[in-house]
Amino acid sequence: MKAKVTGRKMFFAGKWVARSRVIKVYDPQDNSLIDTVPAATVEDILKCIDEAKDGAKIAARLPVHRRMSILQKAADYIESNQKTYANTIAREGSKTIREATKEVGRCIQTLRISAEEARRIHGETIAFDQMPGSENRFGYYQRVPIGIIGAITPFNDPLNLVAHKVGPAIAAGNAIIVKPATVTPLSALLLAEAFAEAGLPEKVLSVITGYGNEIGDALVTHHAVRMISFTGGLNAGEEIVRKAGLKKVSMELGSNSPVIVLEDANLEDAVKATIAGAFWAAGQNCLGVQRVFIQEKIMEPFQKAFVQLTRQYHIGNKLSPKTDMGPLISELEAIRVETMVNEAVEKGAVLLTGGKRDGAYYLPTVITNVPEDCTIAKEEIFGPVVLLYSVKDLDMAINTANSVNYGLQAGIFTNDVHKAHEAISRLEVGGIMINDSSDYRIDAMPFGGVKKSGLGREGISFAIQEMTEVKVVCFKL
Ligand SMILES: NC(=O)c1ccc[n+]([C@@H]2O[C@H](COP(=O)([O-])OP(=O)(O)OC[C@H]3O[C@@H](n4cnc5c(N)ncnc54)[C@H](O)[C@@H]3O)[C@@H](O)[C@H]2O)c1
Numbered sequence: 001m002k003a004k005v006t007g008r009k010m011f012f013a014g015k016w017v018a019r020s021r022v023i024k025v026y027d028p029q030d031n032s033l034i035d036t037v038p039a040a041t042v043e044d045i046l047k048c049i050d051e052a053k054d055g056a057k058i059a060a061r062l063p064v065h066r067r068m069s070i071l072q073k074a075a076d077y078i079e080s081n082q083k084t085y086a087n088t089i090a091r092e093g094s095k096t097i098r099e100a101t102k103e104v105g106r107c108i109q110t111l112r113i114s115a116e117e118a119r120r121i122h123g124e125t126i127a128f129d130q131m132p133g134s135e136n137r138f139g140y141y142q143r144v145p146i147g148i149i150g151a152i153t154p155f156n157d158p159l160n161l162v163a164h165k166v167g168p169a170i171a172a173g174n175a176i177i178v179k180p181a182t183v184t185p186l187s188a189l190l191l192a193e194a195f196a197e198a199g200l201p202e203k204v205l206s207v208i209t210g211y212g213n214e215i216g217d218a219l220v221t222h223h224a225v226r227m228i229s230f231t232g233g234l235n236a237g238e239e240i241v242r243k244a245g246l247k248k249v250s251m252e253l254g255s256n257s258p259v260i261v262l263e264d265a266n267l268e269d270a271v272k273a274t275i276a277g278a279f280w281a282a283g284q285n286c287l288g289v290q291r292v293f294i295q296e297k298i299m300e301p302f303q304k305a306f307v308q309l310t311r312q313y314h315i316g317n318k319l320s321p322k323t324d325m326g327p328l329i330s331e332l333e334a335i336r337v338e339t340m341v342n343e344a345v346e347k348g349a350v351l352l353t354g355g356k357r358d359g360a361y362y363l364p365t366v367i368t369n370v371p372e373d374c375t376i377a378k379e380e381i382f383g384p385v386v387l388l389y390s391v392k393d394l395d396m397a398i399n400t401a402n403s404v405n406y407g408l409q410a411g412i413f414t415n416d417v418h419k420a421h422e423a424i425s426r427l428e429v430g431g432i433m434i435n436d437s438s439d440y441r442i443d444a445m446p447f448g449g450v451k452k453s454g455l456g457r458e459g460i461s462f463a464i465q466e467m468t469e470v471k472v473v474c475f476k477l
C-alpha cells in the first residue's frame with residue numbers, strides 16, 4: 001500500500017478528521033507551503049481523552065501476539081514506504097535527506113524492538129513465606145498497562161521520537177494521545193497511518209495536531225491521563241511537570257554535551273566523530289557535541305584538523321544527497337544561535353570558522369576561549385556551534401564538563417582504561433561513550449539524562465517499565 005501524506009487531517013481516536021482552523025506546515029529551507037493540518041482545540045483534546053478511556057480497555061485486552069503483529073506490520077508499512085517517510089521528514093523539518101533516511105531506518109528498528117519487548121513484560125514470584133506466618137501464601141507481581149498516556153514530542157526527530165513513545169505504549173497495552181511538534185506534524189501523522197494500516201484497533205492511538213501552549217494543558221492536567229511522556233526543551237518540560245499533578249512524567253530534555261579528548265587519543269577518530277556529532281541535524285540534536293575539552297598538548301593539531309574538516313562541510317539543499325547540513329528549523333532559531341555566538345565573541349571568544357547566517361541557515365561554527373559567563377558556555381545551543389577548550393588534564397576537563405545544569409551524554413577519547421574509568425565514575429551524565437562522541441545512541445539502550453536533562457529513561461524496555469504499573473497478587477491457601 002502506498003503511503004499517503006496524510007496532511008489536512010489529524011488522527012482522532014483511529015479516524016482521520018479535518019478542522020476548519022488549520023496550521024500551515026512550511027519547509028524551513030525556502031518557506032514554501034508543504035501542507036496544512038488541523039489546529040485542534042481544547043474540546044478536541046477532551047473528546048479524545050474520552051475516546052481513549054475506551055481505547056485503554058481495548059489496548060489492555062489486546063493479546064501480546066496481536067500487539068507484536070501490529071507493531072511489526074507498522075514497521076513493514078514504513079519500510080515499504082521509506083522514501084515518502086524520509087522526504088516528509090526532510091521537507092517539514094531541517095534534516096538533510098541523508099539524515100532523514102537514517103531516521104526512518106531507526107524508526108523501523110524502534111517499532112520492531114517494541115514488538116520484541118512486548119513478549120518480555122515480566123513479573124516475578126514473591127516468596128511471601130520469608131515472613132513467619134505467611135507459610136501458606138504464594139504469589140507474584142505482574143506489570144499492567146498504566147492506561148492513557150499523553151505524549152508531547154519535539155521537531156528535530158519528528159518520526160523516531162514519536163515512535164519511541166507510541167511503540168512501547170502499544171507494546172505495554174496502553175492508549176496514547178500524541179501531540180507532535182507544531183512545525184513538524186506530518187511525520188507523526190504518517191506514523192499513525194502505518195498503525196492504521198497495521199490494523200491497530202480504533203481509539204488506541206490519536207495524533208492531535210495543534211499548538212502546545214493552547215491544547216497542551218488540557219492533555220497534561222486531565223486526571224484520566226495517567227502519564228505524560230514529554231520530549232522537548234527545559235522550559236516547556238518544567239512547566240509541564242508543575243502542571244501535571246499526581247501522575248507519572250517522563251522528561252527527555254536538552255543538554256550541552258561535553259566530549260573530552262586526551263593526549264593519548266586517536267586524533268583523527270576524535271576529530272571525525274566530534275564533528276559528526278556536532279553538526280548532525282544542524283546541531284539540533286539533544287546529544288549534539290557542544291563543548292570539547294582537549295588536553296593542551298594536542299590542542300593545536302586538534303583545532304587545526306577540526307576547523308579544516310568543518311570548513312569542508314557542504315551546506316545546501318536538504319533534498320540533495322550531497323548536502324551535509326541543512327538549515328535550522330526557522331530563521332528565528334538561526335537568529336537565536338547567531339545571538340548566542342555574537343555575545344561570546346563580544347565578550348572575548350575567538351571565532352575560528354563560521355559565524356555567518358543566511359536566513360534559516362547558519363554556517364557550522366567553531367569558537368574557542370569562550371568566557372565562562374557566556375550563555376553559550378552554560379546553556380544548550382541547539383545549533384551548529386562547537387566550543388573548543390584547552391585543558392591541563394582530565395580532572396580539569398571533568399570539573400568543567402560537570403559545571404553546568406545538564407547531563408544527558410558525554411564522550412571521552414583515550415586509550416587509558418584508568419582514565420576512562422575515572423571519567424565514567426565522575427561525569428554527571430545519563431550515558432558516556434568511550435572513544436566516541438556524546439552523539440551515540442541505539443534505540444534499544446536506556447536513554448535519558450540527569451540534572452535538567454530529564455527524568456526517567458526511554459529506550460523501549462525502559463519506556464515500557466515507565467508505562468506500566470506493578471500489581472502484586474497473593475494467594476492465601
Ligand atoms: N532528550 C531527548 O531525548 C530530546 C530529544 C529531542 C529533542 N530534545 C530537546 O527538545 C528541544 C527542541 O525541541 P522543540 O523546540 O520542539 O522543543 P519545545 O519544548 O519547544 O517543544 C516540544 C513540544 O512541546 C510542545 N509544547 C511547548 N510548550 C508546551 C507547553 N507549555 N505545554 C505543553 N506542550 C508544550 C510543543 O508544541 C512541542 O510539541 C531541545 O531542548 C532538545 O534538546 C530532547
Ligand SMILES: O=C[C@H](O)CS(=O)(=O)O
Binds near residue numbers: 157284440441
Ligand atoms: O535529539 C535527540 C535525539 O533523541 C537523539 S537521537 O536522534 O535519538 O539519537
